[in-house]
Amino acid sequence: MNRAQLCQARRVCSAVLLIAAIALAGAVHAQAAANDPPHVPDTLKQRIASCTACHGERGEGTPDSGFFPRLAGKPAGYLARQLKDFQDGLRKYGPMEYTTRYLTPAYMREIAEYFAAQEVPYARSPMPRIAADALKRGEELATKGDPSRQIPPCAACHGTQLTGVQPDVPGLVGLPYDYLSSQLGSWRTRTRATVAPDCMAEIANRLSVDDISAVSAWLAGRELPADMHAQPAGSITPPLHCGVLSAEARP
Amino acid sequence: MKIFRIGFAVVVLAGLGVAGWLFLRGGQPSVPRSASQVDAAALKDPALIAKGAYLTLVGDCASCHTGQGGARFAGGRVVGTPFGDIPAPNLTPDRETGLGEWSFEAFRQALHDGVDRNGQFLYPAFPYTSYTKVSREDALAIFAYLQSLAPVHQAAKQPGLGFPYNVRNTLKAWRALYFREGEYVADDTKSPEWNRGAYLVQGLGHCNECHVERDAFGGMRSDQSLSGGQIPVQNWYAPDLSTQANGGLAGWSAQDIVDLLKTGQSAKGTAFGPMAEVVSRSTQHMNEADLKAVATYLQSLPARPRVSYQPSPLDTKPILDQGAKVYAERCADCHGRQGEGVAGVYPPLRGNSSVNEPTGINAIRVVLLGGFAPATQGNPRPYSMPPFAQQLNDSDVAAVVTYIRQSWGNDAPLVQERDVIKYRHTPID
Numbered sequence: 001m002n003r004a005q006l007c008q009a010r011r012v013c014s015a016v017l018l019i020a021a022i023a024l025a026g027a028v029h030a031q032a033a034a035n036d037p038p039h040v041p042d043t044l045k046q047r048i049a050s051c052t053a054c055h056g057e058r059g060e061g062t063p064d065s066g067f068f069p070r071l072a073g074k075p076a077g078y079l080a081r082q083l084k085d086f087q088d089g090l091r092k093y094g095p096m097e098y099t100t101r102y103l104t105p106a107y108m109r110e111i112a113e114y115f116a117a118q119e120v121p122y123a124r125s126p127m128p129r130i131a132a133d134a135l136k137r138g139e140e141l142a143t144k145g146d147p148s149r150q151i152p153p154c155a156a157c158h159g160t161q162l163t164g165v166q167p168d169v170p171g172l173v174g175l176p177y178d179y180l181s182s183q184l185g186s187w188r189t190r191t192r193a194t195v196a197p198d199c200m201a202e203i204a205n206r207l208s209v210d211d212i213s214a215v216s217a218w219l220a221g222r223e224l225p226a227d228m229h230a231q232p233a234g235s236i237t238p239p240l241h242c243g244v245l246s247a248e249a250r251p
Numbered sequence: 252m253k254i255f256r257i258g259f260a261v262v263v264l265a266g267l268g269v270a271g272w273l274f275l276r277g278g279q280p281s282v283p284r285s286a287s288q289v290d291a292a293a294l295k296d297p298a299l300i301a302k303g304a305y306l307t308l309v310g311d312c313a314s315c316h317t318g319q320g321g322a323r324f325a326g327g328r329v330v331g332t333p334f335g336d337i338p339a340p341n342l343t344p345d346r347e348t349g350l351g352e353w354s355f356e357a358f359r360q361a362l363h364d365g366v367d368r369n370g371q372f373l374y375p376a377f378p379y380t381s382y383t384k385v386s387r388e389d390a391l392a393i394f395a396y397l398q399s400l401a402p403v404h405q406a407a408k409q410p411g412l413g414f415p416y417n418v419r420n421t422l423k424a425w426r427a428l429y430f431r432e433g434e435y436v437a438d439d440t441k442s443p444e445w446n447r448g449a450y451l452v453q454g455l456g457h458c459n460e461c462h463v464e465r466d467a468f469g470g471m472r473s474d475q476s477l478s479g480g481q482i483p484v485q486n487w488y489a490p491d492l493s494t495q496a497n498g499g500l501a502g503w504s505a506q507d508i509v510d511l512l513k514t515g516q517s518a519k520g521t522a523f524g525p526m527a528e529v530v531s532r533s534t535q536h537m538n539e540a541d542l543k544a545v546a547t548y549l550q551s552l553p554a555r556p557r558v559s560y561q562p563s564p565l566d567t568k569p570i571l572d573q574g575a576k577v578y579a580e581r582c583a584d585c586h587g588r589q590g591e592g593v594a595g596v597y598p599p600l601r602g603n604s605s606v607n608e609p610t611g612i613n614a615i616r617v618v619l620l621g622g623f624a625p626a627t628q629g630n631p632r633p634y635s636m637p638p639f640a641q642q643l644n645d646s647d648v649a650a651v652v653t654y655i656r657q658s659w660g661n662d663a664p665l666v667q668e669r670d671v672i673k674y675r676h677t678p679i680d
Binding site: 048088089099106110 | 319320515527528530531583584585586587593596597620621622623625626631632633634635636637638639640641642678679
């Protein structure tokens, strides 16, 4: 073996050793990773995996199907009230009643504030085929109401742009047709209720079935205003006395 | 001769009638409020009322005697049983619909004998089978507290029971089989702490009402107390509470028991389902001394016989492989690759009594429902588990539950898709 060959052999040996060492270290590292306890971030987002599994990490919901409602950007008082209503069985949906059952008001408030603070762009949802005069009726109900049947306009409570009012009134624009129409329906079937006097239950019962389709379609199809945030607190004078809007009913 | 025979028949019939009447008649009415031996002023003693308030928490009375979202103690919750629905009545001192006209003697008779003030037998959905052990002085404190509440006018609903269960006197037979009346008698060979624990667990705590198997008549096996059982209708499994060899809580220290009861979680497991309710409404409010006493008593429960399950005739390898894959994707990030959990955050699955209980109900339903540990003073912002009902099909749930029940030293029978289908549709109450 000449000097050059020796050098070559040494280099090969070193390389082999190095590769072996790296492989060994890798194996040790992998072993450690397999035995390391999982790292769990101490964040609210991590704590509320039960919520985000369906509603999305930022409360974006499932706009395609409308099945899991969007929570992002809805006023915190409104969201906290919904959690309490599920807990009290006023809103009926087994999985939500189960999930909220042993939460405290303070924790529900914190969860509500988390979703209220999320800024998520609004996605458009599938629209039903609906006649032009029905859409016109929907617009009329939303903006003017129907005084002959004591139906106030949506805008009277839900804000001039229908984007909601802080801290207790949710926006209506940007929500899917299926979601809006099913909520109005569930007020009629009493699977959705809230503290008395339950204004929305009264209004939903004054609407006809066609009215519900019409107003839901118009709301769901409406062009979104540039600012989707809820109006400031105190900027509306509700035409009805509503339990959810009184300070003592606030969860 | 003929007249003789008729006479004989009459005597026999009369005899049967008397025996039947004796057998089937109800209990004795209690004394009216006006004739009570307990001074009304004595019931106003603030210390007695405070003690009673605490004892109602230990007894978890408000859980059943409060409707969902309703006024506390005003009744309204319906307790489902295999025999029908039994609504819990109003315990506030309303004169028409509550305990406003009850004497202490009548209240004590209900708690101790399971007989209401008119002498009617009470359905044992009201756990007088346990409450009979409550001392007279504790019963007095509870009564004083209940009488101090603001009266709420709310009539109890009618029980939803079919024949023959709607005939209350048939309970006489049930009582003869399953009810032993009597206050707790201290065991002098044991420490005062042990005796306090036994008194709380067997009496007011009424732990055995869930944590033992019930037979077809809803009776509890008296020789196997706290050895675990399926809760009828609710369909959860209340595990064996022995901390000794082969016990459901094998390896639990006294501190683990105290932690779970106080905060809703311990290093060994987390309370969920009906136990989350018990922690939330009852045990988190118990004082440290009482919790320690409960732990001391539970730690003295005997070792259990080793149960060996029949190996499944199915080839389980494909199921376990499928389960391992689901576990790695969905579960390992929180519960760890070896089912070790994360201390104080996510419960271990290895050696977990609710994973290894005989039926598999708990693991199946927790996978489907997810949910939060109960929010308590000791754990006010609990972590939670995602519900997988929408994300995993029946086959995946059965596979992953089977995998966790048969990994890392866990050794419980497999569960099948048909079990998952059944519990997917169990109402959450």
